[in-house]
Amino acid sequence: MARTEQAQRYVGGGVLRKEDPELLTGQGKYTDDIVVPGMVWAIVVRSPFAHARINSVDTSRAGGMPGVIAVYSGADLASEWAGPLPMAWPVTEDINNPPHWPVAKDKARFAGDAVAVVVAESRAQAKDAAASVEVDYEALDPVVGVEAALRDGAPLVHDEFGTNKCYTWPLADGEVDDVFAKAPVVVKERYVHPRLIPNAIEPRAIVVQPVPSQGEFTMWSATQVPHIAKVTLSITLGIPESKFRVIAPEVGGGFGSKLQVYAEEAICLAVARRLGRPVKWVEERSENYLATHHGRGMIQDMEVAATEEGKLLGVRAKMLVDMGGYLQLVTPGIPLLGAFLYAGPYSAECYSVEFTGVFTNRTPTDAYRGAGRPEATYAVERIMDALARRVGKDPAEVRRMNFLPPFSEPTPTPSGLSFDSGNYEATLDKALELVGYDELRKEQAARRESKDVKQLGVGLSTYIEMCGLAPSQVLASLRYVAGGWDSATIRCHPTGKVTVLSGATPHGQGHETSWSQIVADALGIPFDDIEILHGDTAVVPLGMDTYGSRSVSVGGVAIHHAAERVKEKARKIAAHELEVAEDDLEFADGKFQVKGAPDKAKSIPEVAFSAWTAHNLPEGLEPGLEETYVFDPPNFTYPSGAHICAVEIDTDTGKTEVVRYIAVDDCGTIINPMIVEGQIRGGVAQGIAEALFEEAVYDDNGTLLTSSMATYAIPSAAELPRFTLAGNVTPSSTNPLGVKGVGEAGTIAAPPAVVNAVIDALSHFGVTEIDMPATPERVWNAIQNAKGGSK
Amino acid sequence: MIPEPFEYEVAESADHALELLGRFGTDAKLLAGGHSLLPLMKLRLALPPALVDIGRLSDLSYIRDNGDAIAVGALTCHEDLQFSDVLKQHCPIVSHAAGEIGDPQVRHRGTIGGAVSHGDPAADLASVLLTLDAEFVIHSTSGDRVVPAADFFKDLFEVDISTQEMLTEIRIPKLQGAGWSYQKFHARAQDWAVVGVAAVVNRSNGSIDAAVGLTTMGDTPLRARAVEEALSSGADVATASQEADRDTNPPDDHMGSAGYRRELSKVLTRRALEESLSR
Numbered sequence A: 001m002a003r004t005e006q007a008q009r010y011v012g013g014g015v016l017r018k019e020d021p022e023l024l025t026g027q028g029k030y031t032d033d034i035v036v037p038g039m040v041w042a043i044v045v046r047s048p049f050a051h052a053r054i055n056s057v058d059t060s061r062a063g064g065m066p067g068v069i070a071v072y073s074g075a076d077l078a079s080e081w082a083g084p085l086p087m088a089w090p091v092t093e094d095i096n097n098p099p100h101w102p103v104a105k106d107k108a109r110f111a112g113d114a115v116a117v118v119v120a121e122s123r124a125q126a127k128d129a130a131a132s133v134e135v136d137y138e139a140l141d142p143v144v145g146v147e148a149a150l151r152d153g154a155p156l157v158h159d160e161f162g163t164n165k166c167y168t169w170p171l172a173d174g175e176v177d178d179v180f181a182k183a184p185v186v187v188k189e190r191y192v193h194p195r196l197i198p199n200a201i202e203p204r205a206i207v208v209q210p211v212p213s214q215g216e217f218t219m220w221s222a223t224q225v226p227h228i229a230k231v232t233l234s235i236t237l238g239i240p241e242s243k244f245r246v247i248a249p250e251v252g253g254g255f256g257s258k259l260q261v262y263a264e265e266a267i268c269l270a271v272a273r274r275l276g277r278p279v280k281w282v283e284e285r286s287e288n289y290l291a292t293h294h295g296r297g298m299i300q301d302m303e304v305a306a307t308e309e310g311k312l313l314g315v316r317a318k319m320l321v322d323m324g325g326y327l328q329l330v331t332p333g334i335p336l337l338g339a340f341l342y343a344g345p346y347s348a349e350c351y352s353v354e355f356t357g358v359f360t361n362r363t364p365t366d367a368y369r370g371a372g373r374p375e376a377t378y379a380v381e382r383i384m385d386a387l388a389r390r391v392g393k394d395p396a397e398v399r400r401m402n403f404l405p406p407f408s409e410p411t412p413t414p415s416g417l418s419f420d421s422g423n424y425e426a427t428l429d430k431a432l433e434l435v436g437y438d439e440l441r442k443e444q445a446a447r448r449e450s451k452d453v454k455q456l457g458v459g460l461s462t463y464i465e466m467c468g469l470a471p472s473q474v475l476a477s478l479r480y481v482a483g484g485w486d487s488a489t490i491r492c493h494p495t496g497k498v499t500v501l502s503g504a505t506p507h508g509q510g511h512e513t514s515w516s517q518i519v520a521d522a523l524g525i526p527f528d529d530i531e532i533l534h535g536d537t538a539v540v541p542l543g544m545d546t547y548g549s550r551s552v553s554v555g556g557v558a559i560h561h562a563a564e565r566v567k568e569k570a571r572k573i574a575a576h577e578l579e580v581a582e583d584d585l586e587f588a589d590g591k592f593q594v595k596g597a598p599d600k601a602k603s604i605p606e607v608a609f610s611a612w613t614a615h616n617l618p619e620g621l622e623p624g625l626e627e628t629y630v631f632d633p634p635n636f637t638y639p640s641g642a643h644i645c646a647v648e649i650d651t652d653t654g655k656t657e658v659v660r661y662i663a664v665d666d667c668g669t670i671i672n673p674m675i676v677e678g679q680i681r682g683g684v685a686q687g688i689a690e691a692l693f694e695e696a697v698y699d700d701n702g703t704l705l706t707s708s709m710a711t712y713a714i715p716s717a718a719e720l721p722r723f724t725l726a727g728n729v730t731p732s733s734t735n736p737l738g739v740k741g742v743g744e745a746g747t748i749a750a751p752p753a754v755v756n757a758v759i760d761a762l763s764h765f766g767v768t769e770i771d772m773p774a775t776p777e778r779v780w781n782a783i784q785n786a787k788g789g790s791k
Numbered sequence B: 001m002i003p004e005p006f007e008y009e010v011a012e013s014a015d016h017a018l019e020l021l022g023r024f025g026t027d028a029k030l031l032a033g034g035h036s037l038l039p040l041m042k043l044r045l046a047l048p049p050a051l052v053d054i055g056r057l058s059d060l061s062y063i064r065d066n067g068d069a070i071a072v073g074a075l076t077c078h079e080d081l082q083f084s085d086v087l088k089q090h091c092p093i094v095s096h097a098a099g100e101i102g103d104p105q106v107r108h109r110g111t112i113g114g115a116v117s118h119g120d121p122a123a124d125l126a127s128v129l130l131t132l133d134a135e136f137v138i139h140s141t142s143g144d145r146v147v148p149a150a151d152f153f154k155d156l157f158e159v160d161i162s163t164q165e166m167l168t169e170i171r172i173p174k175l176q177g178a179g180w181s182y183q184k185f186h187a188r189a190q191d192w193a194v195v196g197v198a199a200v201v202n203r204s205n206g207s208i209d210a211a212v213g214l215t216t217m218g219d220t221p222l223r224a225r226a227v228e229e230a231l232s233s234g235a236d237v238a239t240a241s242q243e244a245d246r247d248t249n250p251p252d253d254h255m256g257s258a259g260y261r262r263e264l265s266k267v268l269t270r271r272a273l274e275e276s277l278s279r
Ligand SMILES: Cc1cc2nc3c(=O)[nH]c(=O)nc-3n(C[C@H](O)[C@H](O)[C@H](O)COP(=O)(O)OP(=O)(O)OC[C@H]3O[C@@H](n4cnc5c(N)ncnc54)[C@H](O)[C@@H]3O)c2cc1C
Pocket: B029, B030, B031, B032, B033, B034, B035, B036, B037, B038, B039, B074, B075, B100, B101, B102, B103, B106, B109, B110, B111, B112, B113, B114, B115, B116, B117, B118, B122, B123, B124, B125, B161, B165, B166, B167, B168, B190, B191, B192, B193
């Protein structure tokens, strides 16, 4: 057997996380831990109204309060802005793209919109003074729902457009209407995705330190995107990028909510520039619920055409998407991340989707774990169950007959994209076996027969998703204004230690561990000798940051390539020193060995030392051993899997309990199984949360009712079952590591598995529809309505 | 997250607390475990100018067997109620209900005195104590007075304690072998009750002698008198339970519509009675 080029010592192993000793002993440094001499505190005054004209802002009383240094209205700060806050994804040519100023000047467009800023010596003083800022609001009728927003005569969120419609983005392939007209079976359903509040455990926080004499600014921010923030905020503030450094220290979770460039970042920069003093702002939890972007918020009219047997012929879907009051960084583009997945892992002849973005007087929406793909997956997987009911087949059977056959090379799909690799049927089979599908069906039949109070339901979700954002040219075709590459630099120190600079910016995922595993195997360096630096634009100049499950399949692959470059140069030096031709060397056991004479060898640390002394380098070769690679992926990656959920429903109260949950995932090659498992567990929990618990509920005035963790029902371990996880890996054909990504899979897969199970439990009563979250009351109502609306 | 400025004094004894209340005036508040008061202050929904901290009065944290009743000091925390052998033996419904409150952190800080004094109709212990016909000992500079539970809960967030008084003890009659149950319905383990039903049941030759209390079914904790009467006049459990929402006024909000809460109260009453009878 030929020796493998790379000894796989770390990749695939359950190495403990490097990050944890520091974090678990309270030594991690978060933005709120940063204290700078002379620092002042900012508090943002927010509109209590969802929609109101701002007639005047009187700051005089607040300005005279103890410790207050300055109070600014939107008008006061207007001259600070070289441009509005960034919006990087104008999805259509004719999109209505309103300017979004960090502090509102004329109108408040959601409850929580910033209307003034108070700066004081202490946070408490700023908070007290904020209550004394007198804003003369003229309350306007708000638009709260997307359908109401599109009605004639609806109040306008942005008057200048004459409509609340933001854009319509269509994608069509094949003779859709023709196929539907002729199809023997057409199933049409309407699905609603609640608005969700991302709830990173660390709220946002910002510290800006100016160096007035140099015109320089350093910003620490609890952000997922220091590199993107640097580019965009330099434009908003008119600060030269060369004089602006952004640092994301330890960041306590994001789930997409910190994939954003926020008003408060711009405000802190502006105030620091005005006052010439460091400024700090730390979000309160209740403020987080209002002012940090929300996720989801979509209504889907989903249709499939099929044969009598249940073979899919086509997909046709129309979506209304809640943008909220403004367009944030990528608000309009979020649904597009799912736009190509409305046929799931199935084949179909034709495909058409259309998204209409709509302004409402609510907190802006943007990326939330899964971003567009949970929405798509939910529609597909729900309608597959509806189709199964319609053609009288088991839901597993209908899926099986529609799966794309197994493949390991790029394969075209109904939406026009090419998937990378997959074996969907085998994955489903594994999940069915693990869950004990036939047994569950028997148990279900028995409980129906005995009219048990607790009815049993089983739900499937055979999802496909899309990550590895993204081939830059594809992004261009979707009108996204940035690229999708990421960078890695590997610096081999003369002492044998290695520093890696990564453009990905972790906020809890364990990049330092996974990246070290990749480098350790690639270069034969001990795991503990590798240091990973990230999240500081002065240290890692090039980066596109972390979101959309992109890190391993873009940033991680960049590291792989950078390591290959290091080896390329190292091989030259080793060959020179060993006085053999490069071809006579093989890299094995972490060393360049002379073929046939393995004791003649040079390790990377030895080469690094030679490269540093430069005493004896090949002719023309530069000293030093440091290489950079910027990886622009040729395709997306397409993780997939089969999740099966079993629920028990108390039919007297409507309460659902998840009693069994099986997840079989194909996230490509696994770097660290423990980290992957953690991602899936957390993701599934968050998906169950959407299915059964969480929703941002507003009243008719546009006031958020679920305004704290007491009423916004994030489930805890007590509400979740023990998950059974398994894998069915097909290495991605998109990149040399074979990795796909796993950060969002659970959240994408779980909601339809759970809701399908709930409906399955009640289908014998005639229940066919329950919106998320399937709260006890909703389930109870569905049972009552199906039973003929008794009581 | 940051309350308005307020004055703060630590009481050394119950009488010292009353003295401080007298000094600060009528808007001052006693601070026990702080788990109802402080969240309201942090949201600036409660703005007391002064707090008198009684949280350190350990002599008011006790559970004693007084013969017919168990005497519980007002500063006893939920965790102590949950694991008290005396209560588990003589008033297991109180231990059980205390264990259903919030999460372990809440149960370590929150006190039985705070739970009932706050006057929240969602407080689990309030409806349980009402069901048990407990008595409340109210202390003031003019001495102690004893208020039966039936008279204690006046209105939403209003109980029979004046601004210059303090609750010091709760006297809970022993169950004497009666069957009991507390059915708390909530979406998450740490949530407040959407509806809760407490039952204490004795069988007396043929009919059922029951006390049934309701959590979150009106402005105060309530007794389901119609259920109790139906049972004593011989109705079966299923039939009597249908009366659970009689004379109630449940909240109607996104945590549960009034209609849903009414139906839940019937289901939970039936379950509470069935469980009580099986004990
Ligand atoms: C996250 C969370 C979840 C919770 N879940 C539940 C739940 O599921 N069920 C439930 O029943 N409760 C729940 N609670 C409330 C908890 O039980 C509180 O501890 C309790 O309601 C109040 O007790 P305390 O000692 O904290 O009172 P405090 O908050 O200190 O005081 C509450 C009020 O009572 C007054 N007061 C306190 N002690 C006395 C006294 N001795 N004499 C006169 N007045 C007094 C105070 O002045 C104040 O007005 C929850 C609380 C939290 C924070």
